[in-house]
Amino acid sequence: MTTYSGPATLILDTGARVTGMASLNTNNRGNLNGWSGTFRPNEVNTAVREATGGQIELPYEQIGTVAVTNVRRLLATQVLMSLTGTGPAPF
Template sequence: MTTTYSGPARLILVDGACISGMVSLSTNQRGGLNGWSGTFRPDEITTDLRDTVEELQLELPYDRLGTVAVTGVRKLLATQVLVSLEGRGPAPF
């Protein structure tokens, strides 16, 4: 079982819009609890992504899907943001 994934991904918003970017994910295994989390760097910044509070779908290559919640959005540079994600359910990697 893989415990990390870094590479291309797409966030699928509630309205079906897709945002492409790069993701870095890992599993968290503490005290018998399994979970996963990571960060997503979108190719383009959209207000839809900044304003989202609902659970989204994260699509990895080969049609692997996972449910994520956005836990934070942080500005990296004038034209880039880093989105913190927390996985819900089984990790798609």
């Protein structure tokens, strides 16, 4: 299984850029076209809470398209976003 865990930027459909930490992995025993994971933004606002998709950018300009499948509240000021990737994994 291929994985990535570290800093990332979520580029929302609105064009807003949100920095945070991502934890991503491939599905189906290394099939690089099936991947998913989570993203924990550094700052939470209405755009983050209502996000439905966009792109995730990893270091070295690696970019993948994602759908936001869930936004779960962790603490009063933190959320955890569940992501499902489409196309090739950017890691």
